[in-house]
């Protein structure tokens with residue numbers, strides 16, 4: 001296939017990746033919607049410009065979108081910059097400003113005003129980043145994930161209300177529903193859109209989309225485009241969602257497992273998840289250093305935990321403990337066993353912590369690399385006690401989640417990625433496309 005000149009005409013190979021961005025973005029704007037319909041694949045840009053007519057020299061016009069990710073372990077702001085070079089041209093994703101704070105909003109369950117204050121501090125960054133004359137046209141949205149899903153309705157709503165007030169007091173455009181708890185299936189789909197958009201897989205005819213694995217603090221998502229009819233037939237109905245984009249319909253397999261994020265899994269392994277009253281109780285595990293006794297705050301609750309002073313420690317007993325948390329609890333689609341996936345968040349962080357990958361570069365791992373590292377850390381806990389005392393448990397959980405939970409093979413490839421073209425691989429970009437499209441902000 002000959003590439004369209006609008007994809008290739010650019011100043012040098014370094015621009016190549018970002019020169020694809022505007023084109024894809026415009027398509028997201030024009031036809032992003034969650035619907036059920038039949039596939040109709042065309043080269044999306046065929047009707048937009050004739051060959052050799054690419055609007056590359058027009059005057060730039062910049063606009064912005066602000067998306068907050070209220071995760072269970074932290075709150076993050078993503079300020080996306082788009083450039084439209086002429087009224088006829090297509091918006092181009094130019095860059096991202098990113099900042100984060102810890103802990104997440106759910107840690108302020110009993111002090112909603114204080115929680116909203118953390119959002120305000122991040123929003124002040126946007127005041128500096130966005131030129132004043134564009135404030136009124138720049139939408140600001142916050143979507144909360146598993147941390148708030150796990151709180152009582154009353155506490156979650158109190159937090160969201162306070163954040164909404166912060167938004168209303170800001171000079172930005174505050175759309176309806178600007179502050180909400182996001183449905184778990186959107187979290188997976190929007191991350192899948194982000195990764196496949198950034199890697200250029202949503203354009204053209206030869207699309208080789210990649211599946212995505214996100215491991216948060218409180219929940220975890222798996223999302224991919226099934227290739228086999230079998231998968232569509234065998235998956236529970238609520239694991240499949242269709243949506244139309246770029247004149248194509250994608251029927252994705254996606255699921256968010258609440259309580260299976262890395263930190264929730266620690267509590268589950270310790271037997272402390274969903275306990276009403278934990279005050280004073282000591283939770284012990286063979287995944288922790290023998291002599292350890294400590295306290296841990298998560299979701300506004302204080303937990304006491306420690307090692308098996310008298311009993312066993314190490315990979316074997318730890319794996320058995322962690323297995324109880326995952327075995328038989330997740331759906332295992334057959335076709336993923338042999339495919340490769342993009343993995344981020346805690347998969348990335350723990351791989352960095354144990355030198356499996358470089359923090360900046362990321363890298364490609366096999367599932368068995370996590371198991372090898374888990375054994376190394378768990379069977380030598382005294383050597384690793386300067387890092388988190390949970391390192392053994394975390395790596396063992398990741399191993400069990402991938403193998404026994406999702407059913408991946410030992411040699412399944414995982415592409416560990418934090419950024420593509422300098423943009424974070426987060427669901428927030430997919431959510432921003434959706435937002436801008438729904439507001440008709442295409443300039």
Ligand SMILES: Nc1ncnc2c1ncn2[C@@H]1O[C@H](COP(=O)(O)OP(=O)(O)O)[C@@H](O)[C@H]1O
Nearest residue numbers: 071072073074145146216217218219345346424
């Ligand atoms: N912008 C980002 N890009 C990549 N990873 C991120 C980003 N923000 C958070 N993470 C990762 O997400 C994990 C924490 O998950 P979090 O979003 O707080 O929980 P949950 O998704 O369960 O609500 C951490 O591994 C953290 O590094």
Ligand SMILES: [Ca+2]
Nearest residue numbers: 071145216217
């Ligand atoms: Ca998250």
